[in-house]
Amino acid sequence: QMMKFAWDNYKQYALGKNELRPLTKNGHIGNMFGGLRGATVVDALDTLYIMELEEEFQEAKKWVEKSFDLNVNGEASLFEVNIRYIGGLLAAYYLTGEEVFKSKALELGEKLLPAFNTPTGIPRGWSDLRLCLLGNEGSLFSPCSGMSWSWGWASAGSSILAEFGTLHLEFLHLSELSGNPMFAEKASTSHLILNRVEKPQGLYPNFLSPVTGNWVQHHVSIGGLGDSFYEYLIKSWLMSDKKDSEAKKMYDDALEAIEKHLVKKSAGGLTYIAEWRGGVLDHKMGHLACFSGGMIALGAEHAGEGRKQHYMDLAAEITNTCHESYARSDTKLGPEAFRFDTGTEAMATRLSERYYILRPEVVESYMYMWRLTHDPKYRQWGWEAVKALEKHCRVEAGFSGIRDVYTTTPTHDNMQQSFFLAETLKYLYLLFCEDDVLSLDDWVFNTEAHPLPVNHTNFKAKASVQ
Numbered sequence: 252q253m254m255k256f257a258w259d260n261y262k263q264y265a266l267g268k269n270e271l272r273p274l275t276k277n278g279h280i281g282n283m284f285g286g287l288r289g290a291t292v293v294d295a296l297d298t299l300y301i302m303e304l305e306e307e308f309q310e311a312k313k314w315v316e317k318s319f320d321l322n323v324n325g326e327a328s329l330f331e332v333n334i335r336y337i338g339g340l341l342a343a344y345y346l347t348g349e350e351v352f353k354s355k356a357l358e359l360g361e362k363l364l365p366a367f368n369t370p371t372g373i374p375r376g377w378s379d380l381r382l383c384l385l386g387n388e389g390s391l392f393s394p395c396s397g398m399s400w401s402w403g404w405a406s407a408g409s410s411i412l413a414e415f416g417t418l419h420l421e422f423l424h425l426s427e428l429s430g431n432p433m434f435a436e437k438a439s440t441s442h443l444i445l446n447r448v449e450k451p452q453g454l455y456p457n458f459l460s461p462v463t464g465n466w467v468q469h470h471v472s473i474g475g476l477g478d479s480f481y482e483y484l485i486k487s488w489l490m491s492d493k494k495d496s497e498a499k500k501m502y503d504d505a506l507e508a509i510e511k512h513l514v515k516k517s518a519g520g521l522t523y524i525a526e527w528r529g530g531v532l533d534h535k536m537g538h539l540a541c542f543s544g545g546m547i548a549l550g551a552e553h554a555g556e557g558r559k560q561h562y563m564d565l566a567a568e569i570t571n572t573c574h575e576s577y578a579r580s581d582t583k584l585g586p587e588a589f590r591f592d593t594g595t596e597a598m599a600t601r602l603s604e605r606y607y608i609l610r611p612e613v614v615e616s617y618m619y620m621w622r623l624t625h626d627p628k629y630r631q632w633g634w635e636a637v638k639a640l641e642k643h644c645r646v647e648a649g650f651s652g653i654r655d656v657y658t659t660t661p662t663h664d665n666m667q668q669s670f671f672l673a674e675t676l677k678y679l680y681l682l683f684c685e686d687d688v689l690s691l692d693d694w695v696f697n698t699e700a701h702p703l704p705v706n707h708t709n710f711k712a713k714a715s716v717q
């Protein structure tokens with residue numbers, strides 16, 4: 252019902268725009284997608300499908316067929332277009348077998364390639380989506396300008412770990428579906444370079460120069476700027492049917508370094524993952540970092556002898572801390588960042604960190620922890636989140652983020668994020684489903700919660716789900 256409500260309102264007031272503004276009842280376009288539209292449609296496709304909202308899925312599919320225009324001129328974030336649009340289209344294709352999703356994913360994949368035109372092959376954050384028609388030789392399309400650039404605020408034109416390190420899952424599937432190895436090769440460059448470069452204490456800083464292949468700053472975070480890089484290491488290995496041993500080793504080593512240098516316990520006994528700035532710890536955890544409970548649990552299964560229980564315990568402790576960040580607020584929703592200093596534990600201390608924008612990471616970890624332990628507390632915690640969302644984020648025309656989780660009469664931010672439909676509602680649904688709905692043995696979720704099949708021979712997973 253929550254999904255139907257979110258979709259119906261988007262459809263009524265904002266169809267074809269990227270996101271719904273539920274208070275003003277209009278659409279939001281934003282500047283991340285380089286002229287592409289319908290982010291919510293593409294992000295919602297697989298959720299509508301698995302929830303068996305058949306009529307709504309057909310509405311979304313029809314929009315993709317008739318109105319999803321890839322012939323756009325604009326500057327797009329490689330990361331955002333990849334995780335939302337390519338991930339969403341690929342998942343919709345694998346779940347339904349409908350060709351339209353595959354062809355749009357491949358066409359869009361080609362448009363992202365200019366971002367990789369750098370001296371190292373590490374992509375920059377932004378790419379020009381303009382394409383020129385080439386005729387019949389080779390690819391039909393080719394980048395017109397070959398232009399790419401970095402975020403204005405990223406130090407010294409650097410590329411961001413969580414952006415160039417969050418391409419593997421989708422790009423491997425683009426190669427699989429097109430028969431063109433180039434996508435996989437482009438995405439794999441980062442592993443080659445990251446393996447070569449020296450890592451301070453075994454940690455991966457968040458900023459790397461796409462020109463020299465060296466670190467630009469020593470800021471390490473398992474939250475924003477770093478997060479999905481680690482997620483894609485373990486998931487690349489799982490998606491390869493446990494064949495990509497390089498990705499597994501990178502994950503194991505990274506987690507060991509994170510545990511050694513960043514994992515701390517508060518005076519009140521809460522385990523958290525701090526951030527690291529050139530050797531100095533910042534005792535802060537972002538909401539984004541809360542995905543790590545689920546990731547560590549997913550990897551624990553495959554940890555070396557004697558480590559499995561250790562990592563399951565760590566995953567449970569981190570998930571518990573993230574739940575505490577929800578439980579200690581008046582709305583029972585968690586802040587954007589919470590701290591463990593100045594006598595505070597698991598609460599925001601700065602006004603600017605008190606907001607909640609319908610993010611999924613905490614319920615994502617509940618879903619993995621439930622599937623991997625069947626401890627009923629994870630369903631109870633998920634249900635607490637459902638009630639809080641209904642109470643504080645549901646408005647007349649959709650769901651909205653809130654500006655302060657520490658007041659029971661919060662102001663709304665007037666934005667129904669597309670990831671609310673792609674991730675938050677999907678993970679909540681899966682938390683209460685049987686384990687064989689998108690089984691973790693057969694599917695990996697990209698960082699926007701779009702399921703991609705594990706590469707069992709001939710992608711058997713697709714057939715079994717259909």
Ligand code: DMJ
Nearest residue numbers: 479610611612670698699
């Ligand atoms: C999503 O777009 C993805 O999960 C991404 O990896 C990080 N953050 C948002 C949701 O919070």
